Amino acid sequence: MKFFADTSDIDEIKALIPTGLLDGVTTNPSIIAKSGREFLPLIKEITEIVSGPVSAEVAATDYETMRKEAEVLRKIADNVAVKVPLTPDGLRVCKELSDDGTMVNVTLCFSAGQAILAAKAGATFISPFIGRLDDLSQQGLDLISDICRIYDNYPQFDTEVLVASVRNPMHIIESAKMGAHVMTAPPKVINQLFNHPLTESGLAAFVKDWEKTGQSIL
Numbered sequence: 001m002k003f004f005a006d007t008s009d010i011d012e013i014k015a016l017i018p019t020g021l022l023d024g025v026t027t028n029p030s031i032i033a034k035s036g037r038e039f040l041p042l043i044k045e046i047t048e049i050v051s052g053p054v055s056a057e058v059a060a061t062d063y064e065t066m067r068k069e070a071e072v073l074r075k076i077a078d079n080v081a082v083k084v085p086l087t088p089d090g091l092r093v094c095k096e097l098s099d100d101g102t103m104v105n106v107t108l109c110f111s112a113g114q115a116i117l118a119a120k121a122g123a124t125f126i127s128p129f130i131g132r133l134d135d136l137s138q139q140g141l142d143l144i145s146d147i148c149r150i151y152d153n154y155p156q157f158d159t160e161v162l163v164a165s166v167r168n169p170m171h172i173i174e175s176a177k178m179g180a181h182v183m184t185a186p187p188k189v190i191n192q193l194f195n196h197p198l199t200e201s202g203l204a205a206f207v208k209d210w211e212k213t214g215q216s217i218l
Contacts, residue, residue, distance in 0.1 A: 001176045004053070004162070004184035008035045008042055012187040013049060024052035026127075026164070026184040028083070028107070029059060040076065047077035053124075055105045057083035058093075066093045074102045081105045081124060086114050091121040098122030105162065112146040119151065119159040125182065130175075131165030140165070141174050148179045169193050 002023035005016055008031050016022040025046055032039050043056045056076065058069040070082045070093055081103035084090035094104045098121070105125040106118040110133060118126045128147060130140025144163055151157045160181035166172060169192045172183050 001172075001180060002052075002182040003190060004055075004182055005190065006031070006164070006166070006184040006186050008032055008037065008046065009187075010045060010049070013046060016187055016190070017049065021190060022050065022052070023182070024054060024081075024184075025050050026055040026083075026105070026162075028055075028057050040072070043073070043080065044076050047079050050079070052079065053081040053103055053105075054079055055081045055083045055125075057107065058085075061085065061087070061089065063089035063092055066090065067096070070097055070102075079103075083107050083127075086118060091117060094118065094121040094123050098124065107164070109147075110143070112143065112150055115147040115159075115161075116150060119154070119157040123159045125160050125162040127162045127164040127184075129165035130163060130171060131167040133165075134167070141171070141178070144175050144180055145178050152179070169195075 003021050004024040004026050005013060005022055006026045007013065008027045013025060035042060043054060047054045056073045058066045060066045060069055066084060066089060073082050074080055082097055083105040084093050086106050086108050094106055097104050103124040105127055106123040107127045109115055109118065109126050109128040115126050128143050130144060133140035133143060144161065147161050163175040163180045163183040166183055166185035166189055168189060172185065175183055
């Protein structure tokens with residue numbers, strides 16, 4: 001499973017790169033608004049430090065304006081994935097961009113039927129929002145299972161399942177068990193995967209026992 005960081009914080013991104021845990025970055029209008037940064041220069045900066053896909057979302061909802069915005073975004077860098085909404089106009093833009101060799105991330109997916117449409121439009125990534133489904137007392141992970149099963153039935157679908165709206169480590173683990181290709185989460189959620197009380201207590205015991213030996217490796 002590939003790990004994307006759902007953030008526009010440059011320091012958070014730089015901290016993940018040396019760990020080998022970062023395969024790409026996703027952003028959205030809400031993340032950009034929280035950053036307080038200018039959108040285009042910020043995306044440019046992220047693409048310069050991240051070698052994998054960097055999702056940059058169009059702001060418009062109509063075809064003509066989305067298409068113009070997509071042209072601006074994809075010229076920022078070769079690793080930009082233009083993010084479009086799962087609407088008829090959004091998928092029209094997706095089809096044109098993907099046919100032209102541009103990566104496209106289709107966002108705001110909440111049903112398996114929508115995921116089928118995105119795959120047929122040539123999306124590079126489909127982003128099902130599982131946390132938002134959980135908020136409505138629905139099972140977000142069930143959607144991941146359904147999409148993965150459907151995509152597996154059709155080898156001609158090249159679209160990767162990008163699990164989004166990830167709220168906790170179990171979302172990541174269960175999605176990986178289902179065969180999702182990618183997940184995107186805030187860095188704080190990614191770092192929670194390190195945590196286990198037995199790891200912490202075991203390390204403390206090893207350190208204590210080593211100190212008793214009075215030795216030094218260096």
